[in-house]
Amino acid sequence: MAQRGTRPPWNASEASRQDEVTRYGSTLLSTSRFNNNPTEPIPSVELSTSNDAILTALCQLGAWQTGTGRAFLSLFGAHHQHIVAEAMPSLPLQPSLPSKDCPAPLWLCGTAIPRSYGVCEGTAIAENSDRTNLPLTLCDNLATDPRFSDKPYHNFGGEAKFYAAVPVRTRRGINIGVYCVVDETPGRPWNDTYTAHLQYASRNIMNHLESQLLKSVHRRNERMTRGLGSFVEGETTLSGWRFSPNSAAYANQDNLEGALNAKQQSLGLFPAAQTSLSAVDATAQTPCQ
Incomplete structure (x- = not known):
C-alpha cells in the first residue's frame, strides 16, 4: 500500500x-x-x-x-x-x-x-x-x-x-x-x-493536439446548432453557411464524415431562388383565360 x-x-x-x-x-x-x-x-x-x-x-x-x-x-x-x-x-x-x-x-x-x-x-x-x-x-x-x-x-x-x-x-x-x-x-x-x-517539445505537441480537439468540438457544436436551425426553418441542408462568421466550421470533411448528397445540397442552398423557380413553374402550368 x-x-x-x-x-x-x-x-x-x-x-x-x-x-x-x-x-x-x-x-x-x-x-x-x-x-x-x-x-x-x-x-x-x-x-x-x-x-x-x-x-x-x-x-x-x-x-x-x-x-x-x-x-x-x-x-x-x-x-x-x-x-x-x-x-x-x-x-x-x-x-x-x-x-x-x-x-x-x-x-x-x-x-x-x-x-x-x-x-x-x-x-x-x-x-x-x-x-x-x-x-x-x-x-x-x-x-x-x-x-x-x-x-x-x-x-x-x-x-x-x-x-x-x-x-x-x-x-x-x-x-x-x-x-x-x-x-x-x-x-x-x-x-x-x-x-x-x-520534454518541452513533447508537452507543446500535446498542447497542440488539445487545441485541435477543442477546434473539432467547436466545429461539431456549430454544425449541430446550424443544422437544428435549418431543420426548424424547413431547409434540407445547412443553409447559408457560406455567409456565416465561422464558415470554416461547415466545410465538408469527406474523409471523416462521408460525402453529402450533392443534388440535395444544391437544392437547399438558396431557398429564395427555389421559391421563385416554383412560382415560375406554377405560372407556366396555369392555362390561359
Whole structure:
C-alpha cells in the first residue's frame, strides 16, 4: 500500500490509452497508410510530410535543438504505430510536402507499422511512477542494442543509429505516443539540456493536439446548432453557411464524415431562388383565360 501523501504508480490500461488516442488523434490516424511488411517500407517517393505544418514545426524543433538529424512523432493505435510527423532541421514548413521536395527523403512519415516492428512501443507503454515527468529512453546504437536490434524497423526505415525518446502524455497521465530524435551517427553526445528540450517539445505537441480537439468540438457544436436551425426553418441542408462568421466550421470533411448528397445540397442552398423557380413553374402550368 502506498504511504499517505504519495501517489501510487499509474499503470494505464490499453483500453484507456486507445480512448485517449481516439480522442486526440483520430484525424491524424485516419490518413495513415498501413504497412505490415517487415522488410519493405513504403517507397519514400510515395510519402509526404504532415498536412499539419504546426505539428511538423514542433517535431522539427527537437532535432534542431539537439543537433540530431531527424525527429519523429508517433501515436499508438491498438495494433499499429502511426508515424504522424517527421522532420529534418532544414525541412520547409509546408503542409503535405512531397518527399522528393524535402532536403532529404522521408523515411516513415504518414505510415502505420505494427507496434512490435518499431522501437518506440516500450516508451509508450512504460509504467508512469510520476505523471508529470516524461522519462527519457536513450540508445547509442540501435543496430547493436539488444533491446532494439531485432526490431524490423529499428533503423526507422532509413539509417538511424542514435535514438532518444520521451512519451507524449495527456493531462490524465496516459501516454498516447512517442516523440523521438534519431541520427545516423551512433553515440552522439547527450546531456540534461537536450533531455529538457525533448520534454518541452513533447508537452507543446500535446498542447497542440488539445487545441485541435477543442477546434473539432467547436466545429461539431456549430454544425449541430446550424443544422437544428435549418431543420426548424424547413431547409434540407445547412443553409447559408457560406455567409456565416465561422464558415470554416461547415466545410465538408469527406474523409471523416462521408460525402453529402450533392443534388440535395444544391437544392437547399438558396431557398429564395427555389421559391421563385416554383412560382415560375406554377405560372407556366396555369392555362390561359
